[in-house]
Amino acid sequence: MNPSPEPSAREPLYAQIAQRLEVEIETGVLQPGQRVGSERSLSQRFNVNRQTIRGALEVLTLRGMLHKQPGVGAVVCPPRLERGASEFFHFTDRTHQQGQRPGAKVLSIETVKPSPQLQADLDLATASMVQRIRRVRTLDQVPVLLETFEISDDLVPGLRRFDLERRSFYEVLRTEFDLWVDHSDQSLEAVALNKDEGQLLGLKAGAPAMLERRRSFSRDGRPIESGTDLYRGDRVRFMTTSATIALDLVGHIRDGSLPQPLSLDGPAQTFDS
Amino acid sequence: MNPSPEPSAREPLYAQIAQRLEVEIETGVLQPGQRVGSERSLSQRFNVNRQTIRGALEVLTLRGMLHKQPGVGAVVCPPRLERGASEFFHFTDRTHQQGQRPGAKVLSIETVKPSPQLQADLDLATASMVQRIRRVRTLDQVPVLLETFEISDDLVPGLRRFDLERRSFYEVLRTEFDLWVDHSDQSLEAVALNKDEGQLLGLKAGAPAMLERRRSFSRDGRPIESGTDLYRGDRVRFMTTSATIALDLVGHIRDGSLPQPLSLDGPAQTFDS
DNA sequence: CCCGTAGAGTGGTACGTACCACTCATCCGA
DNA sequence: TCGGATGAGTGGTACGTACCACTCTACGGG
Numbered sequence: 077m078n079p080s081p082e083p084s085a086r087e088p089l090y091a092q093i094a095q096r097l098e099v100e101i102e103t104g105v106l107q108p109g110q111r112v113g114s115e116r117s118l119s120q121r122f123n124v125n126r127q128t129i130r131g132a133l134e135v136l137t138l139r140g141m142l143h144k145q146p147g148v149g150a151v152v153c154p155p156r157l158e159r160g161a162s163e164f165f166h167f168t169d170r171t172h173q174q175g176q177r178p179g180a181k182v183l184s185i186e187t188v189k190p191s192p193q194l195q196a197d198l199d200l201a202t203a204s205m206v207q208r209i210r211r212v213r214t215l216d217q218v219p220v221l222l223e224t225f226e227i228s229d230d231l232v233p234g235l236r237r238f239d240l241e242r243r244s245f246y247e248v249l250r251t252e253f254d255l256w257v258d259h260s261d262q263s264l265e266a267v268a269l270n271k272d273e274g275q276l277l278g279l280k281a282g283a284p285a286m287l288e289r290r291r292s293f294s295r296d297g298r299p300i301e302s303g304t305d306l307y308r309g310d311r312v313r314f315m316t317t318s319a320t321i322a323l324d325l326v327g328h329i330r331d332g333s334l335p336q337p338l339s340l341d342g343p344a345q346t347f348d349s
Numbered sequence: 350m351n352p353s354p355e356p357s358a359r360e361p362l363y364a365q366i367a368q369r370l371e372v373e374i375e376t377g378v379l380q381p382g383q384r385v386g387s388e389r390s391l392s393q394r395f396n397v398n399r400q401t402i403r404g405a406l407e408v409l410t411l412r413g414m415l416h417k418q419p420g421v422g423a424v425v426c427p428p429r430l431e432r433g434a435s436e437f438f439h440f441t442d443r444t445h446q447q448g449q450r451p452g453a454k455v456l457s458i459e460t461v462k463p464s465p466q467l468q469a470d471l472d473l474a475t476a477s478m479v480q481r482i483r484r485v486r487t488l489d490q491v492p493v494l495l496e497t498f499e500i501s502d503d504l505v506p507g508l509r510r511f512d513l514e515r516r517s518f519y520e521v522l523r524t525e526f527d528l529w530v531d532h533s534d535q536s537l538e539a540v541a542l543n544k545d546e547g548q549l550l551g552l553k554a555g556a557p558a559m560l561e562r563r564r565s566f567s568r569d570g571r572p573i574e575s576g577t578d579l580y581r582g583d584r585v586r587f588m589t590t591s592a593t594i595a596l597d598l599v600g601h602i603r604d605g606s607l608p609q610p611l612s613l614d615g616p617a618q619t620f621d622s
Numbered sequence: 623c624c625c626g627t628a629g630a631g632t633g634g635t636a637c638g639t640a641c642c643a644c645t646c647a648t649c650c651g652a
Numbered sequence: 653t654c655g656g657a658t659g660a661g662t663g664g665t666a667c668g669t670a671c672c673a674c675t676c677t678a679c680g681g682g
Contacts (some may be wrong), residue, residue, distance in 0.1 A: 266582030
């Protein structure tokens, strides 16, 4: 493989090879269970060094498309849920794929004094204020998600100017403020909606919902944004591959920025039958 | 660094170096934000090739402990939630860490004919039966989790013999049947408990719960086990780092192996205010 | 006919070299 | 004093070589 056979924007060799192999897998030229060929034979086929092939295969292995075994070879894996899922979930992108019309309604944009917890979470200077944005997201006019973002006022001066009903929040952060979200910590809980939340989501109080708490970080680990999202339980399912999920067990976990839930849970009965 | 300075069970050099650097980070010798040193200087310090250092740094980078930037160097990242979380969640392990006493009660072990869906999910031969195990997991006597496993009868002959009240299911699969779970696809939904489920979990009907559906696979991609777990919403929180989570939007998603939910959701109101 | 062994082939590790694009601090000239 | 050029230093890529442990197969002896 020549250094630059096509005018491809100077993609590294190993990435080009990984992409070609990926195409062969996606198109079915290479079937699940089938060997991709040994590293040595591939290095001859593509006329590159074996280490370069190893780089290409490593890419595909990390994406879960290949499975390597010493003494045997590299085998194509059957497709998994959400292959190559180091990307972020974006509501708008996802929903477009499924042919549903997404919408958003901004409920409020407030400048508020952060709680001590939030101050610590966002690593704020003592005097900093935060912007709190609340939105309702809809699909085909049906409300599905109640969002609350909190972000340091210093990071997003003049945030109110921008159209958060038509644009993705992360897209605005990237484009207008050069804030690139790299990764995030998240937690998921099942909760019951209170009356207000239910009204906003088109459900009765007490209906089950998924509560997501999130903190987003830039590449160098500085916190960018903190969020609390409520998803309708009857319209949303979270999917994940290869359990990177951990469990947290606590007494009472719902507090702070959202109103208290209805007390649907009875007294803590013991279980013995 | 000599090939084997200590009698360490012939761990690769790059892994040994990664571990030593990890210790320096964990103990605070290297602080978050601090540089670990250039690859070239580290290769002198440890007296190994630069590529070997790159291998060590790659390990730590993939674990989210380091952040590398061309032209700058490798910097120690602030600790994230669930660092190095390519491991699986195990109820027993997790709970031990938090000093709570886990318990389990087997409700039933049945040999049943699989539904067509399950037959496809587990890639079963046409005549195969499945074992269905239902357990309640408790913490300090409080029921927290209602589990349902389904696994091909062929894979686990004589499963009933083993003590599933005191042993982890996956541990039994490994030890007794040489079945090693490598990865799994999972989905999470918020649902309302019905009367039976509520009784088993010590809650009223209608209380929110987290429904996890799961399929576990061996390294070569063959399905091992299918599971449906119900977690008490008021006792459990799922945590994850770096969104590998995707969203699935559907009309009605609860079906099949578990009873129907209460009809808490009202008529599908449109949202316009 | 069966079983164990030899050998070819595989991925994993480790060494070495070379060059590139990029960052950043320093220095020099306007 | 300011601003742009420069160069040392960084990680990224790509080549090459060598050896190891492991797997699988094919052959040959019992």
